[in-house]
Every structure is written in C-alpha cells, then in structure tokens.
Amino acid sequence: MKTLIKNALVFDPRNNLNNKNDILIEGKSIVEINENIKDQGYQVIDAADKVVIPALIDMHVHLREPGYEEKETVKTGCEAAAAGGFSAVAAMPNTNPVADNPAVVEHLHLKSKEALVKVYPIGSITKGSEGKKLSEIGTLANTGVKALSDDGQPVMDSEIMRRAMEYASAFNLPIIDHCEDKNLSKDGVMHEGYYSTIFGLHGIPAASEEVMVARDIVLAEMTGIHLHIAHLSTEGSLKLVKDAQNRGVNVTFEVTPHHLLLTDKEIEDYNPDTKVHPPLRSNRDVEVLQMALENGEIDVIATDHAPHTYEDKLGEFDYAANGISGLETALGLLHNYFIKDEKISWNDLIEMYYYKPAEILQVEAEGIKQGAAADLIVFNPAREWKVEKNKFKSKGKNTPFAGTILKGKNEITFVEGKMVYDDRGGKNEILY
Ligand code: DOR
Numbered sequence: 001m002k003t004l005i006k007n008a009l010v011f012d013p014r015n016n017l018n019n020k021n022d023i024l025i026e027g028k029s030i031v032e033i034n035e036n037i038k039d040q041g042y043q044v045i046d047a048a049d050k051v052v053i054p055a056l057i058d059m060h061v062h063l064r065e066p067g068y069e070e071k072e073t074v075k076t077g078c079e080a081a082a083a084g085g086f087s088a089v090a091a092m093p094n095t096n097p098v099a100d101n102p103a104v105v106e107h108l109h110l111k112s113k114e115a116l117v118k119v120y121p122i123g124s125i126t127k128g129s130e131g132k133k134l135s136e137i138g139t140l141a142n143t144g145v146k147a148l149s150d151d152g153q154p155v156m157d158s159e160i161m162r163r164a165m166e167y168a169s170a171f172n173l174p175i176i177d178h179c180e181d182k183n184l185s186k187d188g189v190m191h192e193g194y195y196s197t198i199f200g201l202h203g204i205p206a207a208s209e210e211v212m213v214a215r216d217i218v219l220a221e222m223t224g225i226h227l228h229i230a231h232l233s234t235e236g237s238l239k240l241v242k243d244a245q246n247r248g249v250n251v252t253f254e255v256t257p258h259h260l261l262l263t264d265k266e267i268e269d270y271n272p273d274t275k276v277h278p279p280l281r282s283n284r285d286v287e288v289l290q291m292a293l294e295n296g297e298i299d300v301i302a303t304d305h306a307p308h309t310y311e312d313k314l315g316e317f318d319y320a321a322n323g324i325s326g327l328e329t330a331l332g333l334l335h336n337y338f339i340k341d342e343k344i345s346w347n348d349l350i351e352m353y354y355y356k357p358a359e360i361l362q363v364e365a366e367g368i369k370q371g372a373a374a375d376l377i378v379f380n381p382a383r384e385w386k387v388e389k390n391k392f393k394s395k396g397k398n399t400p401f402a403g404t405i406l407k408g409k410n411e412i413t414f415v416e417g418k419m420v421y422d423d424r425g426g427k428n429e430i431l432y
C-alpha cells in the first residue's frame with residue numbers, strides 16, 4: 001500500500017526542502033515529493049499545519065539489555081524512541097555484561113532485529129568499562145560497533161586512553177568520551193557551587209569534567225582520532241572544545257536537553273529525578289550552552305536516555321541512581337523552548353539531531369528525498385500536552401520534566417516506510 005502525506009511543511013536543509021509538499025511513500029522508500037500529488041486510492045495522511053522532518057537519530061541511549069531488563073529492554077527503549085520521533089539510536093555498552101566482546105554485540109544485533117527503530121551498537125573502550133585493560137577493539141569493530149565508549153565511567157589512566165585511541169583510529173571508530181576525573185568528583189552528587197553549599201550536598205566541580213576534556217583533546221591531537229565528547233555540560237568544556245576545533249583538532253561534542261534547560265537550583269526539593277551525571281550545572285553554564293545553541297555552535301544534541309526503576313531512584317538523594325529518561329520528552333522540549341520562539345530553526349535541529357550524529361557514527365542518513373528510506377516524522381507544532389511519565393513507553397519513568405506543559409508534539413513516526421507510532425488524537429499507539 002502507498003501512503004500519501006498531504007500538505008505538510010517539509011524541512012530538510014541538505015535536500016533544500018522548506019516549504020509545503022506532499023510525500024508519497026511506497027514500501028520502505030519515499031517515491032515522490034511534490035507540491036500536489038494526486039490521491040490515487042492511497043492511504044492519505046492530512047498533514048496541513050503539521051511539520052515533516054527526517055526522524056531523528058539519538059547517538060546516546062542506554063537500552064540496558066542484557067542485564068538490566070528491569071530498567072529497560074531493547075524493545076521498550078526502541079518503543080520510547082519511536083514515540084519520541086527517532087528512527088535510530090546508538091546503544092551504550094554499560095550493560096551487564098558490558099559490550100566489551102562480540103558476543104554481547106551479537107546479542108544486541110539479534111534483539112534489535114525485532115525492534116521498532118534501528119539500533120547502532122557501541123562497544124566499550126575497556127574490559128568491563130573498568131578502565132584497566134582494553135576491550136577486543138578489533139573484533140568489536142568487525143561485529144559492527146559504530147563507536148567506542150566507557151560511558152558512565154571515565155578512562156582514568158591516560159596511557160590506556162592513548163592506546164585505545166590508537167586502536168580506535170586503526171579501525172576508523174570514534175571514541176565517545178565520558179569526561180570525568182573521579183578524584184575530583186569523589187563522592188559528589190550534584191554540581192559544586194552555591195547550591196551544593198545551601199542544600200548540604202557534596203559537589204562535583206566543573207573542573208572534574210574540564211580536566212578530562214583537556215586531557216583527551218591533547219591525546220586526540222596526538223593520535224589523530226575522532227574524539228566525541230559526551231554530554232558536555234560546562235562553559236569551560238565548551239571553551240576547550242571550541243578552541244580545539246579552531247585549531248583543526250578532530251573533536252565534536254553533544255549536549256543533552258536537560259543540560260540545556262535545567263540548572264542545579266532544580267535540586268532544591270531533593271528530587272532524585274534531577275540527579276544525573278554530569279550533574280545539572282550552574283545558571284551561567286546553562287546560559288552559555290543556550291547561547292552556543294542559538295549561535296549554531298553545538299554539534300549534536302543527544303538525550304543520554306538513562307532509564308532507571310522506581311526503586312533505583314528511591315530514598316536519599318545521595319544514594320539514588322544517576323540518569324534521566326529522555327527519549328519521550330527531547331523533541332517536545334526542544335520545540336517548546338527553542339524552535340517555537342525561533343531561537344533555532346527546524347533546519348538547525350535537523351543538523352544537530354540527524355545529519356551530524358549520522359556523520360559521526362558513519363551511518364546512512366539521506367534525509368527526505370526520492371529513493372531514500374522513508375524515515376520521517378509528522379510533528380504537530382500547535383498541540384499542547386503534559387509530560388505524564390506513566391504514559392511513557394520507556395520503563396524508565398525518571399524525568400524531572402513530569403507535569404510540564406509543552407507546545408508541539410510528535411504525532412507520527414515512520415521507520416523505513418512503516419508507521420511505528422501514531423499519536424493522532426492522543427492515541428499514543430505503538431504499531432508493530
Ligand atoms: O546519568 C547518567 N546515567 N550518566 C551516565 O554517564 C551514565 C548513565 C547511566 O548509565 O545510568
């Protein structure tokens with residue numbers, strides 16, 4: 001059956017689309033894009049006043065399988081991704097066992113076959129992400145990992161990081177870097193500053209991140225590797241990366257929606273859903289990141305979707321797990337706070353949340369054009385909705401945005417021509 005999307009405002013900067021168009025989908029592909037395609041008995045989707053863009057690619061997601069299926073599975077994580085407007089996610093290796101060998105990656109490949117969105121595996125840098133011995137980087141590369149990362153943990157030993165970079169560059173893999181100096185963050189649970197003093201909680205200084213960003217830029221320069229800084233959160237880190245980029249170092253970075261929108265003051269109720277690594281930072285850091293976003297200086301947006309169970313987040317702030325379940329709020333937040341008020345454009349978003357991540361992972365992203373895979377979403381910019389965590393497809397209900405009213409919602413996700421999510425009229429339905 002052919003599907004015809006009628007009268008949508010279609011955006012795709014690399015295919016020169018920024019006007020009203022109809023899109024015809026047949027099988028897995030887009031077969032025609034034109035201003036007026038005649039309905040010849042197709043399944044028609046009326047998209048007047050709706051926006052159509054390429055479905056997003058989130059390059060930083062924790063799917064938790066194998067080992068932590070109580071937090072998330074490949075199935076539920078991919079359902080959350082479909083609902084959030086994504087057609088692909090990259091899966092972090094801090095599972096149990098860690099994806100430090102081909103068997104775990106093969107397992108993920110197998111699980112992903114039945115999943116609703118594409119899953120790109122990431123292998124760990126070191127065995128068990130313990131920072132001591134390198135993973136089987138060559139064999140990991142052969143099983144199709146798209147990057148290497150010990151995310152959740154830093155690689156504290158500089159010599160090991162250097163060797164990892166040398167191997168990674170031999171296999172043409174980027175390193176996605178969790179930048180943290182454990183000696184500086186110690187037993188900290190929130191950003192070190194005015195509010196950590198007021199709230200009586202141990203702080204994690206900005207320097208804990210920045211020291212490692214600086215070190216790994218130096219090592220990247222030395223080894224020539226592509227270094228991608230995960231969840232960059234401070235003004236100092238941004239300066240270091242920008243300076244390195246200006247020198248021509250092959251370094252990119254991502255920022256999460258929560259680091260763009262929430263400050264450390266948010267922790268005042270000791271709500272464990274505000275506890276995340278790196279921590280929510282100062283007002284100044286958030287302002288600087290927002291400025292960078294508006295000036296087109298941010299390479300990638302990624303959620304760091306980190307689902308946890310209710311029990312993991314229960315109890316005292318000091319002992320709660322780190323992480324935010326982000327896939328189902330990211331696009332709504334970005335629209336409500338930045339796109340709606342024209343602080344960034346749809347085209348900016350598509351660059352940061354589709355083309356750049358695909359380039360870094362070296363995966364296909366043809367966008368919206370004739371013959372390309374029909375990976376796209378229909379977004380309703382006028383629709384107001386409330387973030388209700390119990391409606392999340394993700395098992396992780398840990399969001400600091402619960403109860404927030406947002407304007408703009410993803411209503412349909414297509415992955416390879418198949419409608420996998422339908423929220424027209426508030427259906428919130430996953431389709432297999
Ligand atoms: O908040 C976080 N949660 N930060 C990380 O780096 C890891 C992640 C997790 O795996 O839960």
Ligand code: ZN
Pocket residue numbers: 060062092151152304305306
């Ligand atoms: Zn992460």
